[in-house]
Amino acid sequence: MSRRTKIIITLGPATEAEETIGQLIDLGTNVFRLNMSHAKHEWAREMARRVRRAAAERAKHVAVLFDLTGPSIRTGDLDKPYELKIGDMVEFRKSTAAPSIPLTTTVNYDGLMDDVAEGRTLVVDNGTMLMEIKVRYDDRIICEVKTAGKMGSRRHINLPGTRLNLPALTEKDRSDLALAVECDADYIAGSFVRDAAHVRELREAVEALEGGAQIVSKIEDQEAIRNIDAIIQSTDVIMVARGDLGTEVDFEELPILQRRLVKRCHELGKRVIVATQLLESMIQNPTPTRAEVTDVANAAYEEADALMLSGETSVGLHPLRCVEALVKISNRIERTGGLGFGQCVLLRDERQKAARAAVTLVDSLPDARLIVLTRRGVMANHTAMLRPRTNGFYAFTPKDRVCRQLALTRNIEAFKLPFASTIDETIQRAIETLRQADLVKTGTPLVIVSDILSDHFAANSILLHHA
Known part of the structure; x- marks a missing residue:
């Protein structure tokens, strides 16, 4: 059974060597974060290059996330x-x-x-x-x-509870944003997002620079909590940034808020990251505390898309052991099942309803695999949000960027595949790719869902096939 929970690590002095980046990918890192609060432009540019090289050497789809400083x-x-x-x-x-x-x-x-x-x-x-x-x-x-x-x-x-009239983007953010687009970032995170207008301003700034990055909105204060539905609906990904959020609310409220945010992201069909101090003691120590193990397990049990490490991997003494710890804990908790928030997704259109039907079908068939054919990743993300239980969930897309952006989506393994002129040929190519990777065997039930149009395969279609 492959790990479903994705892992984001922050690069820094402890992990900047290209060899270390390669080791982190080998251990299971899916997304590399560049924290622009501390990064110089030339360093960030070089780190993006190193991640791309290390990923290409391993034929892995790994994403790069630029995290803007924000109006702190x-x-x-x-x-x-x-x-x-x-x-x-x-x-x-x-x-x-x-x-x-x-x-x-x-x-x-x-x-x-x-x-x-x-x-x-x-x-x-x-x-x-x-x-x-x-x-x-x-x-x-x-x-x-x-x-x-x-x-x-x-x-x-x-300033807990105080409404601050800070801009959504500072001049430094705009300079860092231009660098992120230059480096072909897959994700750009906005810090201290307080309402949907802040998300729109960031997205418009990315589009004005002709960037293709998706938007991560960091939830860090009480105003963001008050506007959470509008923020979720306007963004691509939510990050539960427990550092600043934990200073804005009474500490006993933080676990409740985390679970509430994760559940609401499920309901509204948006991906969610749990971040900050997951393995804080491992900045110094080679093993996590028992409380940290439980914290990571809870986030995996809540079926968050990804878990993020900050100081643990940027300046910590044991960055590789930190990733190993997340992998071990996530793998173990996933075998016990999850909270089942995927059952709460609000299905608003035909595409989402088709995804639900595909997930219901694949979960009802022993040893079945789920395949999504997607051009932009939208159907793949909709399907993943329903948290299928299958041990094999694969997305095929003709675009490298979509493959990299799906590196943050729970449970999906993405493959780049040029789509053929007929859907039958595309399906056969996809199955052959999985056979060569030893991911399916002859006779394996395959549930194939797609929202692409072709002569023989309508939009929002489901097909049951056998390898």
Whole structure:
């Protein structure tokens, strides 16, 4: 039984060598993420080249995801970190304002003072420190430290429950976006997506550059949760980004939110990634904690399309062992079944209903395989969202990009196949490809579903065939 849950890893100093990238592909990595919050352009360009070369050497379809920084709020540079005690007063000011107290830093968002209110909570460094906004001026705010800690340079700031008037894309994002299109990125992730208009703005920017990347919307704050249905419907993929999201909500709410988001993505037919701190202890340690094993198992049990590693593989000491851990845990939990959210998909058109019929048929036949013929990947994604139980689920498409983009879709193995002039010949080519790969044997039941038009095969058609 092949692994169904896909794996996304973040490249960094620990994994940038081409040999290591090849090893990560061999171990089961499906998507490589380039975090533009930390990446220089030339480095990102070279990493994209290395991923493509390593994948081509192995005849694997592997995707590249550029993750934009987004409109994040960060503190300024400090000569040395502040050691903050409970009760200390800290100043956050515009870059043009002069310091007024000893513990002071700038912020990169001049509109902060207009958006916040006295008495609200300010969170620094992904929840490391909590502060209360005591005084607000036109050019600065003064906050009281509520939890002690160390505050260094360029630390991230969250403001739970506060509506921030940040742009969807910064100038840096637009520069990074142009690089992503130049590198033929398969996916581009928008950070701090707050509504459907942000998704549309990112998609229009990609299309204006004539890029073919699909859009990943990162859910990171309460406003995104309030607008979640519209965001899901306007995007290609949702990422449950538990780092920032976990600072925006009470921590006991996070598991409930994760499950709710995964289920809603199933219902509305969109792919979903679970990300952040899945194996955080493995940045230092060679084995995961038991809690981390359970966390990964839960995400696989929820039947998320993909699990994503960040620091574990970008700067961690054991990146290969991290991928091995995800593979082992996912394989094991998948043998027990899943939550069955695929039964909750809302079928809105004939294509989705045809996909449901195909999945019902293949699941009813012992040892049957499911084949999807697709030009753009749409039917393949619709079918995958219904979570077929078959151990063999294959998509055939004439386009390399579609093969790579299906690397993020749960359970699918994609093959590039030029479509013949007749559907019969296309089917025979597909079956021969599977035979050569030793994936089907003579007599294996094959359920073939397609939304392509031909003389003998209508759109949204299902065919039962035997290899």
